[in-house]
Amino acid sequence: MIKLFHVYKTFDDRTVLDDVSLQVEKGNICCIVGPNGAGKSTLLKMMFCQEQADRGQVMINSQNLTRVHRREVPSVRRRMGFVFEDLQLMGRKSVLENITLALTIAGTSKKRGQHNMDRVLTTLELGSRKHEQTSELSAGEQQRVCIARAVVSDPLVLLADEPTASLDATLTAAVFDLFRGMSARGTTVVIATQKQDVADQFPQHRLVLNQGRVVNAINP
Ligand SMILES: Nc1ncnc2c1ncn2[C@@H]1O[C@H](COP(=O)(O)OP(=O)(O)O)[C@@H](O)[C@H]1O
Numbered sequence: 284m285i286k287l288f289h290v291y292k293t294f295d296d297r298t299v300l301d302d303v304s305l306q307v308e309k310g311n312i313c314c315i316v317g318p319n320g321a322g323k324s325t326l327l328k329m330m331f332c333q334e335q336a337d338r339g340q341v342m343i344n345s346q347n348l349t350r351v352h353r354r355e356v357p358s359v360r361r362r363m364g365f366v367f368e369d370l371q372l373m374g375r376k377s378v379l380e381n382i383t384l385a386l387t388i389a390g391t392s393k394k395r396g397q398h399n400m401d402r403v404l405t406t407l408e409l410g411s412r413k414h415e416q417t418s419e420l421s422a423g424e425q426q427r428v429c430i431a432r433a434v435v436s437d438p439l440v441l442l443a444d445e446p447t448a449s450l451d452a453t454l455t456a457a458v459f460d461l462f463r464g465m466s467a468r469g470t471t472v473v474i475a476t477q478k479q480d481v482a483d484q485f486p487q488h489r490l491v492l493n494q495g496r497v498v499n500a501i502n503p
């Protein structure tokens with residue numbers, strides 16, 4: 284479960300998040316929607332201990348991230364998957380190596396890891412590319428590797444920042460089917476997007492941000 288309680292954040296005296304609250308129950312999917320610069324990525328980064336709130340609380344699975352010590356951060360992240368807006372792949376490593384590292388960090392058993400790997404590579408149509416260096420891949424393929432890495436360990440929480448920005452409609456649908464399957468198995472999912480059509484796919488829970496403020500919400 285994810286809970287944000289009256290979160291504020293400023294960068295250089297500029298307010299980027301202004302009293303944002305949100306609650307996502309275990310196994311639900313929530314979309315954070317808003318234009319460029321609305322504060323979506325900053326909000327996701329807070330859930331991943333990559334940014335700190337100036338005020339307010341960020342709780343993930345009853346752990347208060349505002350009180351987490353730096354040395355505890357890796358263990359918090361071990362149970363999370365993050366689809367980075369800027370991908371953050373190891374460009375000189377292969378698709379398989381990038382994804383396998385995520386399984387190693389999460390401590391997933393070999394058998395389950397292999398099963399998940401095969402399933403994810405097939406769903407994301409990466410099977411034929413698995414031995415390629417990721418720097419050799421197209422933008423869309425790289426984005427799918429980033430998604431595969433985030434989901435392969437079946438994390439408790441999946442945070443996805445503009446996860447389908449480089450994907451066509453067919454692959455976008457495949458990715459969201461993957462996310463729905465994970466949510467059905469208990470993963471809590473938060474997607475940040477500036478695309479209204481993406482948000483429309485997940486109508487149950489939504490937070491609409493503009494310039495750091497909540498301007499609209501559905502079951503937030
Ligand atoms: N590390 C940072 N330092 C200074 N300003 C930042 C930093 N990160 C984000 N911002 C600013 O915060 C605002 C919100 O950014 P962001 O969360 O990336 O928005 P979104 O993901 O909705 O496009 C932007 O104006 C951005 O320039």
Ligand SMILES: [Mg+2]
Pocket residue numbers: 323324325368444475
């Ligand atoms: Mg962003």
